[in-house]
Amino acid sequence: ASPKMYDALLKKAKSKKNPDALQAELITTLGERNDKAAFPLVRDYLSASDSDLRRAAIAAAGKLGGESAVNPIIQAINTGDEKVVQTGKNTLLSIPGDQLIAEAATALPQASSPAKIALMEILASRYAVAQKEAIFAQTSSPDAGVRVAAGKALAALASENDAHRIAQLLSKAAEKEEIEALQQSLFASVSALPQARQTQEVAAQTGASAKPERYYNVLAMIGGQPALDIVLTAFKSDNAPVRAAAFDALTRWRDAAAIATLFGIAASDPAGTFFNKALTACLSKIAASGHTPEQKLILLRNALSIAKTPEQKRYILKEIGRTGAFVGLPVADSYLDDKDETVRQAAVQAVRAIALAHPEYYGKIVADIIRKAIAVNKDPEAEYQKQAFVKRLEAFPPDDGFVPMFNGRDLTGWKGLVENPIARSKMSPKQLTDKQRKADEIMRRDWHVENGLLVFDGPGYDNLCSEKMYGDFEMYVDWRIAPEGDAGIYLRGTPQVQIWDTSRTNVGAQVGSGGLYNNRKHPSKPLLVADNPISEWNSFFIKMTGEKVTVYLNGQLVTDNVTLENYWDRALPIFEKDAIELQAHGTRVEYRDVYIREIPRPDPYQVSNAEKAEGFAPLFNGIDMSGWVGNLRDYYARDGQIVCDPNKGGHGNIYTDREYSNFIMRFEFQLTPAANNGLGIRTPLEGDAAYAGMELQILDNDADVYKNLQIYQYHGSVYGVIPA
Numbered sequence: 001a002s003p004k005m006y007d008a009l010l011k012k013a014k015s016k017k018n019p020d021a022l023q024a025e026l027i028t029t030l031g032e033r034n035d036k037a038a039f040p041l042v043r044d045y046l047s048a049s050d051s052d053l054r055r056a057a058i059a060a061a062g063k064l065g066g067e068s069a070v071n072p073i074i075q076a077i078n079t080g081d082e083k084v085v086q087t088g089k090n091t092l093l094s095i096p097g098d099q100l101i102a103e104a105a106t107a108l109p110q111a112s113s114p115a116k117i118a119l120m121e122i123l124a125s126r127y128a129v130a131q132k133e134a135i136f137a138q139t140s141s142p143d144a145g146v147r148v149a150a151g152k153a154l155a156a157l158a159s160e161n162d163a164h165r166i167a168q169l170l171s172k173a174a175e176k177e178e179i180e181a182l183q184q185s186l187f188a189s190v191s192a193l194p195q196a197r198q199t200q201e202v203a204a205q206t207g208a209s210a211k212p213e214r215y216y217n218v219l220a221m222i223g224g225q226p227a228l229d230i231v232l233t234a235f236k237s238d239n240a241p242v243r244a245a246a247f248d249a250l251t252r253w254r255d256a257a258a259i260a261t262l263f264g265i266a267a268s269d270p271a272g273t274f275f276n277k278a279l280t281a282c283l284s285k286i287a288a289s290g291h292t293p294e295q296k297l298i299l300l301r302n303a304l305s306i307a308k309t310p311e312q313k314r315y316i317l318k319e320i321g322r323t324g325a326f327v328g329l330p331v332a333d334s335y336l337d338d339k340d341e342t343v344r345q346a347a348v349q350a351v352r353a354i355a356l357a358h359p360e361y362y363g364k365i366v367a368d369i370i371r372k373a374i375a376v377n378k379d380p381e382a383e384y385q386k387q388a389f390v391k392r393l394e395a396f397p398p399d400d401g402f403v404p405m406f407n408g409r410d411l412t413g414w415k416g417l418v419e420n421p422i423a424r425s426k427m428s429p430k431q432l433t434d435k436q437r438k439a440d441e442i443m444r445r446d447w448h449v450e451n452g453l454l455v456f457d458g459p460g461y462d463n464l465c466s467e468k469m470y471g472d473f474e475m476y477v478d479w480r481i482a483p484e485g486d487a488g489i490y491l492r493g494t495p496q497v498q499i500w501d502t503s504r505t506n507v508g509a510q511v512g513s514g515g516l517y518n519n520r521k522h523p524s525k526p527l528l529v530a531d532n533p534i535s536e537w538n539s540f541f542i543k544m545t546g547e548k549v550t551v552y553l554n555g556q557l558v559t560d561n562v563t564l565e566n567y568w569d570r571a572l573p574i575f576e577k578d579a580i581e582l583q584a585h586g587t588r589v590e591y592r593d594v595y596i597r598e599i600p601r602p603d604p605y606q607v608s609n610a611e612k613a614e615g616f617a618p619l620f621n622g623i624d625m626s627g628w629v630g631n632l633r634d635y636y637a638r639d640g641q642i643v644c645d646p647n648k649g650g651h652g653n654i655y656t657d658r659e660y661s662n663f664i665m666r667f668e669f670q671l672t673p674a675a676n677n678g679l680g681i682r683t684p685l686e687g688d689a690a691y692a693g694m695e696l697q698i699l700d701n702d703a704d705v706y707k708n709l710q711i712y713q714y715h716g717s718v719y720g721v722i723p724a
Helices: 003-013 020-032 036-047 051-076 082-093 099-110 113-125 129-140 144-157 160-172 176-190 195-208 212-222 225-235 240-251 256-268 275-288 293-306 310-323 328-333 341-357 364-376 382-394 421-425 429-446 609-613
Strands: 414-416 447-450 453-456 464-466 473-481 486-491 494-500 538-545 548-553 556-563 581-583 589-598 628-630 635-638 641-644 654-656 676-681 694-699
Touching (some): 003 036, 020 051, 036 051, 082 099, 082 113, 099 113, 113 129, 113 144, 160 195, 160 212, 176 195, 195 212, 212 240, 225 256, 240 256, 240 275, 275 293, 293 328, 293 538, 310 328, 328 341, 364 382, 414 429, 429 447, 494 581
Antiparallel strands (some): 447 453, 464 581, 486 581, 538 548, 548 556, 635 641
């Protein structure tokens, strides 16, 4: 890097005897050294007849000349040599400034076809909206490649005002690649609009066109149900080309809205021409969707029920493994005996993916599935995988874990409903036996097992009751109802986690399933509507500890730690133990995959003998909020603690249900950073505890937000009265 070296290189480069290859190397070196004084020499070779030499000159000119090299390079690429054109385009795009846009637009009309394509790509890359008309002019070029490039460039430059113009070009286009480019541009022109407006704009163009099938792919790019309805209507056409174009659009659909449609196409005609492509597209969209694992599992099971080839089954089982959903284990287990070896091995790997990643899944059923997977595993890493399986089995907790409540064959473990828990408790043994006999007769009339499903299909309102009584538990259950359906899951003999047709208006519903419908004081409605369409499967995960219930519907939280009220006597707390009931309400309902894990209930907290001798008694039993009143929604018992979680809206106070005068109270607490709490004493149930009674300050007073406290506000003070 010295003047002497520059002089030597320049002298050599000026020689007329250099071979083209050597000259190209010399020019490249001058460019890499950034010897700007060499630009005039380099510029002379922009018209060299040798392709490599011209490309070297173009690249060097861009580095040495900056904007002054723009016009000479544009002239240099006005050739049919595609390598030269590509080098020129890349070099021009590396030059900053606005001169490139103006020069490219000026040169575009008279340029060679390859140069036109490059210049339009440059204008699109620089988002040269002001030069949009120059691009539109090239859409009528006799050269198909130029027309395609113009269509692609418009995707970067077009706006809503250009939609009609692009639609006209789309209707007239002749080449497949040109049609696809204009479809992209038409979508781009409306993409800044809300989705509903996008659909309206393109639907209007579709209706006005003599070739509506060209717009279906644009609707696929927009996505959503309204656009899907338009394309699905076209798919039902008797016109074969229109139907084929509509199907092609459905396989390209941008979002999950087309999953059910593609599945329906495949399921309705398993021997038809669309089956394989429909199922493949359906599966790819399930995998790419933002659905919860539980929802994906439902969709994958649907697909598995119609899959025909080992390849399809292997793919689905792999995706089931990726969901990590508990019910995916028994689903994969059912394919460990498949007649095709490759399908069996895919099932093994699905079991491995789920079981090893989820220590919360355990129990005899899980252990049996794992042992079966070990036995049939033929993977090259089978021995290594076996060790991982064995280690997982050894880590199982001692309790029974998840067990099936329904065996898929008969009604073992279930009985008919005899009135309600309070009424049953007042019956004599003989009365209960007689009523149970009659209830079982009704049960056997209306409830039956059908293709592995637990089905109610009768005129009555008789529930199916578990023979076993349950306290705290978590359970999985899938359900499916008919139109106008109404059902639910009774917990400890008490209604209920609601299931129903969300479109029903005769009962004032119009809310989703999963809420505690019969609550009056505590929330009864779900947090959101997560139901699948009627006649499709849904999945509940229900957890009940103490009086609190949490429900996930299709993987979405719909009831969050809400107290279940005692419907049979609202003055009483919920029963400690009772049956789980599957409700029937006069319409057909189906259940499957009913699994339950009983949660061991801890013994109530007891004070030590020494404390007892001093007269101490527990104010909190460590299990539930018995003995407390007030905001028992935001305050709840968890893991032996009273918790107030601000992420769940925690606010307000709770109070002992007894009053105290002189006392000694001992307790432990834990604060989050900057927390501000307190213990109110001698406070009435209304008013501010700090003033109507006395507040013992519990505060993270080291937090920056509290740096200007009064002396009576520090932790341990009687707020406003006695400084700590």
